Amino acid sequence: MPKVPFWAQIVAGLVLGVILGWIARSYDVQWLYTTLDKVGHIFVQLLKLAVAPLVFFAILVSITNLRKVNNAARLASRTLLWFMITSLIAVVIGLTIGLLTNPGAGTGLTPRDGKKPENAGSWLDFLTGIIPTDVITPFTELNVLQIVFMAAVAGLAALQLGEKAQPILTLAESVLELLQKALWWVIRLAPLGTVGLIGYAIAEYGWHLIGKYATFTADVYIGCALVIFGVYPLLLATVAKVNPVQFFKGAWPAIQLAFVSRSSVGTMPVTVKVTERLGVPKEYTSFAVPFGATTKMDGCAAIYPALAAIFIAQIFDVQLGIKEYVLIALVSVIGSAATAGLTGATVMLTLTLSTLGLPLEGVGLLMAIDPVLDMMRTATNVAGQALVPVVVAAREKILDLDAYNTASASPVDGYEVREAEQKVTAPPVAV
Secondary structure, eight states: OOOOOOHHHHHHHHHHHHHHHHHHHHTTHHHHHHHHHHHHHHHHHHHHHHHHHHHHHHHHHHHHHHHGGGTHHHHHHHHHHHHHHHHHHHHHHHHHHHHHHOOOTTTTOOOGGGOOOOOOHHHHHHHHHHHSSSSSHHHHTTTTHHHHHHHHHHHEEEEEEHGHHHHHHHHHHHHHHHHHHHHHHHHHHHHHHHHHHHHHHHHHHHHHHHTTTHHHHHHHHHHHHHHIIIIHHHHIIIIOOOOOHHHHHHHHHHHHHHHHHOOHHHHHHHHHHHHTTTTTHHHHHHHHHHHHHHOOOIIIIIIHHHHEEEEEEHHTTTOHHHHHHHHHHHHHHHHHGGEEEEEOOHHHHHHHHHHHHOOOHHHHHHHHHHHHHHHHHHHHHHHHHHHHHHHHHHHTTTTOOOHTTHHHHOOOOOOSSSHHHHHHHSOOOOO
């Protein structure tokens, strides 16, 4: 039997999900509705199951791997700088589109349609919430920011200890490999997860909901598309001086998985592999990608909160001025770590609204449409997480240009060598 490309499996899952969701809603097929809900929920839960330990060991190992890289401090600072630069560009695009289209006008929505979220983010919570009260709670409550803090401290301590910490580092690397291998099995289920997630969204909300949010939804998708297919290629061509088409050939498996899974952290093993395949040194990739998966959010933390703030301000009839737009940009560039690489961007949105003094009830206006928006936002996040290491590596003259120029959208699986794959009778799933 011929191999079915992973992208084709994803597309088939999208189409089947839409059809099943329409059937469940149109004919009130309760068992189908429940099945779609459970399938999507189980897929997301399987991704989340690995998030806490994966983030901890990925950050720990990535920091200690920097000792193998020349000019590690320079690379780290340049990575952070480009994270901020691209986030600033993304938020400016979001603000521009919002000001041109007025997404909150003519929706028929009123402040009474809003609902205050149970959990809201604030700068005080953001700053004080970085340091955990104990070492267990961040893992049980999936507080990724606190997990990143503990992993960074452990990694820096290991660097200071030197050889004495080697047994711990060897164990950490082995555990990371184990977690990534297990996560690959979950990733192979993405087409099924797509059926459930898309089908449930259609069955639960229907097409009429998208009609109410048509301008806002189009704004988010157009803004993200401009960043992915406009800003990123321009940076690759002018700053990195490489062929942008090759970047998308190499990075596409991670981008498409991000679109379906809606999780930057869940996509991280694939992002690492495609970034390495694009010629970025492994030691630098193992730092830059995990760092980006928890802090680099051009979709969730830049374009989306900028557009959402304008949308909510128009619904609640609040006038925004230059000061508020500057604050939106500031929050987006500095506070993106609050999104923590998980599905959804509610924390970042509440952080933005509280900074601007906008009603938090506005978050409730966007919750229903959030799954549809989150797919494109996460794809943008992951594309940026792969882009910045390529740009920095090219600027620092450590990018393997031969590898970059021959990168393709072929299957990515760092745990099964080609020879082993050829012995398997069943066709492997490309990721």
